Amino acid sequence: MKLTRRRSVFIAAALTTSLILAGCGSDDSGGDGVDASGEQASGDPVEGGSLTYVTVSEPANLDPASLSNSLITNSVYGNALYGQLLEITPEGEVEYGLLESLENQDNTTWIATLREGLTFSDGTPLDAEALKFNWDRDKDRTVASSQTVASASAIASTTVVDEQTLEVTLAKPTAQLPSVLMAINFVGSPTALAAGPEAFTANPVGAGPFTMDSWSRGDRMVLSKNPDYWDAPKPYLDELVIRANPDDNQRYNSLQAGEVDLMVGNNYETAQLAGDGGFTVLPAGFSGFTNLEFNFSKAPFDDPRAREAISLAIDRQALIDTLYGGAGEEPPTSILRDTSPLYDDSVTFPEADPERAQELLDELNADGKPLSFTISSSNNSDTARAAEIMQAQLQEFENLTVEIEPQESASWFGRLAQNDYEATIYGAAFVDPSPVIDTLVGTGSATNFTRLSDPEIDAALEQGRLSDDTAERQEAYATVMQRMVDLSAMVVYTWSPAFILTSEEVGGIRFYGSGSTPVDGLWINPDA
C-alpha cells in the first residue's frame, strides 16, 4: 500500500514497467483525459468458468511477506492465494475479510479478531497463532520485502488472547492501523512456510479463494477454486489464469484478440483507446502521483528560491500533454484526489509562472549562484521521458542549466538512499494518506528523500495519524499541503495511470488499498 512497497518490488521486478505507479482514481475529475467508461457486467454473478487476467509483472517469489499489494505490482497473486485480512475501499471504508473485526482500544493497543473456523488449504488452522507467526515473520529482512518490514515494524508486539483474538501493541500510536495493514494483508500457512522459502514458492499455501495448480515462470500461473474458501459461494470462477506482460500495448492487443479477459492498464493512451474501442475502463480509485522532488539538504535546492523557481518554471499541463499524447488527466491540484473524503480544495499547487521563475533565476545569478542541477531518475520509460520533457521546458530559461541522468533503477535508488542527488522523480500511492505521506515528507523517515524537516508538517501528520475524525484529518492534510506549497517541496506533475480494462463479460471487479484487486468476486459470463 505504501510507496515503499511498490518501490522495492519495482526494483526487484525492474523490467519495463512503470516505476512510479500509482493510481488514477476518480471517475469525473479527468478533465479532457481518460474517464471511466463502460460498465462492468451487471446482474447476478455467474458461477464457474475460467478467466485470464493479465498483469504487468510477475513476482519474484510467492512468499506472502514479499508480495507487493498494489494494482501494478503483484496484488492479484496475493489476493488469489491468500485472500484479504481486510480492505479499505476507495471511499475510505474498512471492509473485513479473514478478520472479523479490528478494534482500536487507545491508538496503541488494538484487538484483531479472526473469523471462526478458518483453515489454510493444507488444513492448518488460521488462528491467532498463525496470524502472529506471519506478522512476526514479516519483520525478517531475509524473507520480507522492505515495505512489508516497514509496515510490520509498526507492530511492536502481539499477544494471543484466545484462538481467534490477537492483541496488537503498536510501536507508535495511530488511529489508521487498517491503512498500515494493507502492506501485510497476506498470510500464509505457518506449516508450509516452515518448510523454507524454496519449498513454499514451489507450493504456496494460503487461505485465499484459489490454490495454485502450476506456475510456469515468465508465462502463466494457473489456479483453481478453493472449495473451502470462507466466503462461500465465492470464488465464482473455477479457474483463474494469471499472465504478465510489461508492455501495455501488448496487454491491450491480447485483450482485443480475446486471449485475455481482463488487463491491468498503466498507460493513459491505451485506456483511451480501449474506452473508444468499447471496452470497460475502470480507474483504480486511489490517490497516486508522480513528482519532481528536490533535495533540501544540499545546494542548490537548500535555497528556497531555487525550489520555487523550478516549481513555477515547469508547465505541468504541457508536460502531461507531451508525456501522454493528450490522453492524460489534468495535473493534480493536491496530493489527494478530489474523490478522497480528506480532500480540501482551499489549498492547491501553484500554476506555472514563467516570469516569476525567471526573476528568481536572475536573482540567484546576481548572488553569484546561477542555478545548475541534475535530475537523476530511473530509466523507466515514462519517468525518463518526463525528465527529458522537463529539461526541454527548462532550457527556455536564462541563467539555468539542467542535466538529466536516467539510471538503472537499483543504482538510482541506491543514490537516493545515500543522499547523492540534487533532484529526482519519485511518487506515492495510497488510499489513506497515513502512513504514506508521513514517509514521504515526515522528519526522520528513511524514504523522505527530500530530507525536509518541518515541525508544522510533522505536527499535522501526527494529527492526521492519531485522529479518526474526518473533518479534523481533512484540516491536518490541508496544513501539510499548505506547507508543501510554501516550501516548494515538490512538483507533483501527474496522477499515475492505473486501470482495469475488461470486456463486458466480466463482473465483480472491485478495488481496495492502492488499487489492489481481489479476485474472489470475479465472474465471467461468456454469453453477455
Add this chain to the structure above:
Amino acid sequence: MLLFAAKRIVRALLVILFATFLVVALLSLAPGSLAVTLLGDAATPESIADLEAQLGIDKPLWSQYFGWLGDAVQGDFGTSLRTRQDVLDAVWERIPVTLELAFLALAIALLVSVPMALAAANRPGSLIDRVSTFLASVGLALPAFVVAPVLVYFLAVKAGVFPVSGWERVSEGAGENLRHALLPAIAVAIPEIAAFQRLLRTDLDSTLHEDFIHAARARGMSRKYVLWRHALRPSSFSLVTLAGISFGRLIGGTVIVEAVFSLPGLGSLIAGSISARDVITVQGAVAFIVITYVVINTLVDIGYGFLDPRVRRESVR
C-alpha cells in the same frame, strides 16, 4: 589429433571460467546490490551491510566466485535469493523456449536469405538484385522492437492468424506450440535474413569471378547450374560462421522479442535477474550460454571441414 582435441577443451574451459568471472566482476562493479534491491526504501548503509552479511554476499569477490565455482562443478548452481528457485531448474525451464525460438529464427533466416542472395547474385545490378539488396538494407535497419509490434498488429490483432503473446509448450500440442512460436521467430529472423543475404550475395559475387566458374561456364554449363552446384558451397563459409555466431547470440539475446511476446525464455530470465542484481541466477544462466556458445563454435569449425576438404586437412595437423 588427441592433442588438438585436448587443446580445444582446455581453451573452451578457460573461456567459460573467464566469462563467468567477468559477469560476477561486472555485476559487482555496478552500483547497487541484491541487498539494496531487497531493502528498497529501507536501504541505509547500515541495513545494506547487515543484510549482505546475512545473505553471505559481503565476502570478497574472488571468495564468492570460487565458492560458486566449487558448487557449480558438482552440479549445484545455487538457489536464487530473490526468486527462491533453484537456478538450474530456472535455466532448464527456459531453455526449450529459447532454443526453439533461435532454431526457428535461424531456419527461417536461411530459407529466405539463401534464395534471395542467389537471385541477386545471379544477375548483379538487375532489378531483382536491387530490390533484394534494398529489402535487406531495410531489414537490417529494423530493430525488433519495431518489427515485433507491427507484426503483432497486422498478423495477430487484425488478421487473427497468430496469438498476440504467450507460449504453449510442445506438450500442449506441436501445432499450438508452432503457432505461438512463429511470429516471435519471424521478428527475430528479419535482421538475420538481411545480414545473411548481404553476406552471401557479396561472397557469391566474388566466387563468380573466379577462374573455375569461368571454366565451368566455358564448358557450357548453365548459369543456374553453376550458381547452385559450383558457386554456392565455396561461398557459404562466412555464412556458416555468421549463422553459428547468430545462433549463439540468439540464445539469451532475444530479450526484446521475449518481452514483447511475453515468452518464458532465457533472455527475459537474465534481463530480470541483472536488474535485480540476482548474481546467482545470472551466473548460472551465463555459464549455460557460454557452454552452448563454445560448443556451437566448435561444431561450426568442424562444419568448415565438410564444406571444404582443405580445412579438413589443415585442422588435422
